Amino acid sequence: MTHAATNAMLKTVTLLKGNVTSADILEGKLNAMLQQDERDAFLVADMGDILHKHLRWHEALPRVAPFYAVKYNDKPPVIRTLACLGAGFDCTSKNEIDLVLQNGVIPERIIFGNPCKKASHIKHAAARGVHTMVFDCEDELEKVARIHPTARLVLRIPTTSEFEFPSQLERNFKVDLKLSMNLLSTAKNLGLNVIGLSFHSPRSSDSFEFFVQAIIEAQSIVEMAKKLEISLKLLDIGGGFHGRVNGVETFEEVALKVKEALDTNFPKGSNIHLIAEPGIYYVQSAITLAANIIAKKSESTDGKCSFMYFLNDGIYSSFHVMMYNRCTVIKPLSLKGENEVTFQSTVWGRTCDGEDCIVKNCSLPELSTGEWLIFKNMGAYSMTTCTTFNGYSPPECEFVMARKDWETLQALPEAMKTFVPLEDTGLRVPLCCDQNS
Structure with missing residues (x-):
């Protein structure tokens, strides 16, 4: 976290005085409109809540670098706060890429997570220095081979459940292993560099079963890829971590099972770097x-x-x-x-x-x-x-941060502020997330 990054954040976030909280701001705005006929709806955004979510993430999943999914809330105060905290960013379009870059984030902290991209968006990402991107079909591979042949590609694991059983995803998750291997083989024949795998729950989940099963399946694909002489370096476990207050199952309960599955199938020293794409988790509450x-x-x-x-x-x-x-x-x-x-x-x-x-x-x-x-x-x-x-x-939104949260942000450990490259992935993550350092 640089001095310039924190100054940029403060241009869009109101730093509260003394012991004032976001709840106080909400109450104050309500009281101020008591005598007004025009009582517009409004939002109050507590950036301190995002800070504490980030600290919880690193406590529960210390080896998994978070790449925030911009689609859930793309407002500059949110982007700048997460940039200060050391998060990476999952973008799905050239406009999201530009938005993140314009808010002080380097290209190596961005993954182009859309598996089906417009050709012009691939060209735009390459020109902006965003070289790590996701694919899930042969057509996408042919497109990348023509437009950006030096891209670092991540295979989004094809599953049957997303299409056949969307309302029962966790119970019916099934990887199409044959299709996965065919796509890896096609990529190799096209001379493309596939560096990893990803999966993604299409909805926020309160259950850990989906993650555990997907991690097990990903490990089997890593081993099968070796037969094609493809050495995978990255696993992206996607999103799907809920961000509610008073949820039925806490984030920590789900994360514990995810951590256990990762430690079993991709232990430290396995040369597989771990990232995720949390979105709802960070901003919902x-x-x-x-x-x-x-x-x-x-x-x-x-x-x-x-x-x-x-x-x-x-x-x-x-x-x-x-x-x-x-x-x-x-x-x-x-x-x-x-x-x-x-x-x-x-x-x-x-x-x-x-x-x-x-x-x-x-x-x-x-x-x-x-x-x-x-x-x-x-x-x-x-x-x-x-x-x-x-x-x-x-409705208009006021973005605020309590003084004590600002002090916590300033005191983050150096390992959360220092970025290191992940070998052969084109990405950089905080030192605290690099399991092989």
């Missing part, structure tokens, strides 16, 4: 949304009263992830006491679309127009998938 009730309706059925509340945010804005992942759990919190009588309630968004329903059949105390609902765990996708549907603007 860092951001809180406050949305205001702009209208209210009530109805009575069989003597039971229920309410509908309409907010100045919705699924075309901060909750847009619900458009393609209805399994997302959204829990609204009111500012009233816990002892209040609750009623069956439905929370709607602000547009004129009948699909703009945020939460159905939740329990809330009776609220009034002008009151607030608070939504925690809003850091993933809430800012990257917003639209301006019906002419509405996305």
Whole structure:
């Protein structure tokens, strides 16, 4: 972490005074709008939460270098905070690559993680010095051979489960070993340099079974690759680590099983470097949304009263992830006491679309127009998938860091600030993550 990097971060993050916290900032903004008719929804992002997630990661998975998946939250304060912490970055397009580079990150800290890339994006990555990239099909290999033949390639392990059983991934994970070997053979025939393997859970997982099985399968492919005289140097275990507060299973519980599987199949000294692509893990719990009730309706059925509340945010804005992942759990919190009588309630968004329903059949105390609902765990996708549907603007976000968290960041060990190259991979990671150093 350089002095320039920390100064860059402070240009986009408000450093709080004394013992002020992000919760204090949220409360202050709510109080400031009590007398206003215009009570826009807003977000508060606690960069200290990301700091502590980073420290937890290194404690639980010390050999695995995190490469943050930019798609989950691409705002400059998030990028700069993670850059200061020593994270690498997983980018899926030329725009994401440029964004990360523009925020002070060197190309060797970027992996181009999209397995199916536009030809122009491959050319752009090569020109920017991003040479490590993922593939999962022959067409991609032919494209890379034509455009960037000196790239360092990572095979994303093909599986049948992603397509046949997407809702039961952990129970049905099955690697297509024949296809994996065919792709490695094709790459060799094209004169391309395959340096490693990757896998990725297509959704955030509360279970370790997927990771354990994938690691076992990856080890078998490493051994099979030797028969083709291909020496693999890198394993990317992808994302899928949840980032909620109060999850059913903690990150540490999942990480322990992952660590055990890695230590068994890829022990220290095996010359296999380990990275991951956490995204939701880093940002989900860092951001809180406050949305205001702009209208209210009530109805009575069989003597039971229920309410509908309409907010100045919705699924075309901060909750847009619900458009393609209805399994997302959204829990609204009111500012009233816990002892209040609750009623069956439905929370709607602000547009004129009948699909703009945020939460159905939740329990809330009776609220009034002008009151607030608070939504925690809003850091993933809430800012990257917003639209301006019906002419509405996305909520503004204030990025903050508590003074004590800033002091913790400044005191990070030198091994987390010093970057070393990973042999034959084109990547650099903090010294603390280099298992073979």
